[in-house]
Amino acid sequence: MSGDPADPKSEPSVADLGEFGLIARVTRGRVQPASTLLGPGDDAALVAAGDRRVAVSTDLLVEGVHFRLDWSTPEQVGRKAAAVNLADVAAMGAVPTALLVGLGCPGGTPAAVADGLAAGLWAVAGAHGAGVVGGDVVSAPSIVVAVTVLGDLQGRAPVTRSGARPGDVLALAGRLGLAAAGLAALSSGVEAPGEVLQGHRVPSPPYAAGPAASDAGATAMIDVSDGLLADLGHIARASGVAIDVRSAALPRPPALLRFAEAMRQDPLRWLLTGGEDHALVATFPPGAPLPCGWIPIGSVRDGAAVTVDGQPHGGPPGWDHFTGRK
């Protein structure tokens, strides 16, 4: 895959450009938001933190584990890496200000792969007001993308996982099940609607719903990365409550239903246990008007379990990264 210097048409590899050539290439001409006080090119970046508190989270995406370059373009992987991280600060009630990106890849990786990753990261970050302020590029046996996001609460109360109270309303913003269905489609080779495939390739979390939930007094919030029931389990444990999901209230995207029928699969399984959609779920005080984009999907009760329509869920609640157990 390495570019042949004798052939001017051959595509350069990451090793052909070298570390500094690659960094210059992927940062050239980028426009930073006002919150980027000092962008890439120094020992550290400087990011404005007017709130005097910074929300910060990090995620690793590994080739062959989180993405495959025969299933997604590099730009889609970059968009997904950004989305996964932006959802984490949204789930605290913060708006994103900055991303940092560590890229590890073999030297023979085409530079176009790095170009695509950078383009995807910039597209999503820029669309939501954040800059890509720094990073690192190193040699590695396979492609790994490490993204860190910084967020600004803008004076808002952070919404943790631990504040849900019996009587609260459970609500959802965003869509569920598409990422898991998309992965099932790509794994099985069964034809699927573009919306389903896109659900796996580039999730579209409802970023603005996070700060809106904080403004509306949400008592607990999380983004659905491991599966709805698994992530509600995190809230239930941290808050010391039980949570019941009303399955009929979960939105069912028509594309998901069509694909479930083709796969002879119960779509509810994807809705309840599919991860990586990065929808937001939150609990709100009873009677509080839900902000735009939020729909009620259940309730918070005394107890300790997560149930569906009042019953324990039969299968596993979601994904554990190492055991591979659903």
Place this chain on the structure above:
Amino acid sequence: MSGDPADPKSEPSVADLGEFGLIARVTRGRVQPASTLLGPGDDAALVAAGDRRVAVSTDLLVEGVHFRLDWSTPEQVGRKAAAVNLADVAAMGAVPTALLVGLGCPGGTPAAVADGLAAGLWAVAGAHGAGVVGGDVVSAPSIVVAVTVLGDLQGRAPVTRSGARPGDVLALAGRLGLAAAGLAALSSGVEAPGEVLQGHRVPSPPYAAGPAASDAGATAMIDVSDGLLADLGHIARASGVAIDVRSAALPRPPALLRFAEAMRQDPLRWLLTGGEDHALVATFPPGAPLPCGWIPIGSVRDGAAVTVDGQPHGGPPGWDHFTGRK
């Protein structure tokens, strides 16, 4: 390497514990500094940023590229990962407040490796006032450690790479050459003083010298990660100046000299081009008293080159990560 559940004495693997079991194990009982407003266990951490500006940097360390577990213990790798990052915020004049850690590793990795990495990260972070506030653990084909550091300028002026002016004094804090010599020792199998081996395994950057340099009016600063001449090249280019190093002024650790003699190697090569010691180099206005720990090693001039004793350096200036060219 996976633990055998039938054998209670066998050591558990990362997959045996699972993602959440591992996270619980490495975060249990850790004491966070006051700047950690919300620690691990939520969608994002919250870190105090009293200065309203956050210094932030990220680095990836890859097994087989940056470290080998037959050369370093997991705790040493953790210490190195922390040191590399803390040096980056020190080089801006900031003090570290928080680390985030992304760990990718095969499921069969002994949990003791993750324990050691966490212990090393916590030891160095804690010793310098920072917390380990969050992270991610994922399956990966080989071990990769992605660390992000946040730093607080505490009202100081950030010291970038671009402010050096002709007439400034070039100064050094910390030691050079030991990491490269240590790597040469481990690569060749030639016996070396412990101090030399430690130089590769756990660099000890002079963290406090960074903020002190800002307080003393430093005009430019960088940490030596790629090699003294290579990193001075970054300052020279960013500042539009020439820099001359007075080779006789460079501190020569006795252990380095002894090992150089054993290797029949000119120690000056390690001092000038060896990377990964994470010493700090900075430029100060002429006549400014250098803060404690800083020694003058050269001067800033009109022009564009980095020279040694007034002459161009014969060899390559340092390390490019992909070309592998020194």
